[in-house]
Amino acid sequence: MTQDCYDALVIGGGPAGLTAAIYLARYRRRVIVVDEGHSRAKWIPLSHNHAGFPDGIGGEALLLRMRAQAERYGATIRAGRVDVIEGSADAFTARGEGLSISARQILIATGVENRRPEMNEDTHRDALDRGLLRYCPVCDGFEASDQSIGVIGADTHGVAEALFLRTFSDRITLLAHQSTELDDSDRESLSHAGIVVASSTLDRLDFSGDQVVVHLIDDTELRFDTIYPALGSDTNNALARHLDIELSDDRCIVVDTKQRASMEGVYAAGDIVMALDQISVAMGHAAVAATAMHNDLRNRDGQTTAAKGGH
Secondary structure, eight states, X not given: OOOOEEEEEEEOOSHHHHHHHHHHHHTTOOEEEEEOSOOGGGGOSOBSSSTTOTTOBOXXXXXXXXXXXXXXXXXXXXXXXXXXXXXXXXXXXXXXXXXXXXXEEEEEOOXXXXXXXXXXXXXXXXXHHTTSBOOOHHHHTGGGTTSOEEEEOOSHHHHHHHHHHTTTOSOEEEEESSOOOOOHHHHHHHHHHTOEEEEEEEEEEEOSSSSEEEEETTSOEEEESEEEEOOOEEEOOHHHHHTTOOBOTTSOBOOOTTOBOSSTTEEEOGXXXXXXXXXXXXXXXXXXXXXXHHHHHHXXXXXXXXXXXXX
């Protein structure tokens, strides 16, 4: 395809990437979003903690609204995957199958991917839609109030999630995924909170009924109203590693207060940055990043930018 230099290339079409596109387009910047279509927001059947939607909004519906808003102001959005980024500030080239894009700046908003229990895609989607499977206690722990909850992951991460969910229910069981890695301190904390540790490790999950049936390898069957996998997540940081950008111990992109990464002309926003993984936080990151990108271009182009203030 013919090279056409954009002011900004946004990689990732989730809440962070689309918010940045809206801001950049309204700053009258030429911006293109390349979206692989893997945003975790698509998994949300109905979000009740997103401000302004007291009756809730589905993740896919929210993304469609944001996409339409970005396009209304002139942002270009295309499906695809960026595999390689070359060059430097003002002269980046991003390439992937069927695409080659030149841009002065890059915003990486590729997010993270949850580690999921083994099941087919249709079962996974149906379990999410029926509230039998949940991934975000911060997002929807309230909806699980007073329910019987199973937390998958008998390790430090699973313990922390089970204890957090104790805010909403006193009927919580910790389930070992492959092995139990609990020390005496973990067991004491769980016991004090009244959280049960299952007798054996997980064999399989059955979402066919109104409750989740958990089969353990010792043939025990347990029933829950909902399941929270606490198996961790993997950051989509391949592009950052390719560019030799600084990463945190958690493999997230390290940024400054303006969302600038360690390479000039590269910015990051959303769950790929170490913070609370929430749509509202991703949007805040994106607003800061897009404004910094606009002002950094103004500086490089010899235009005046405010030395102080909120922009």
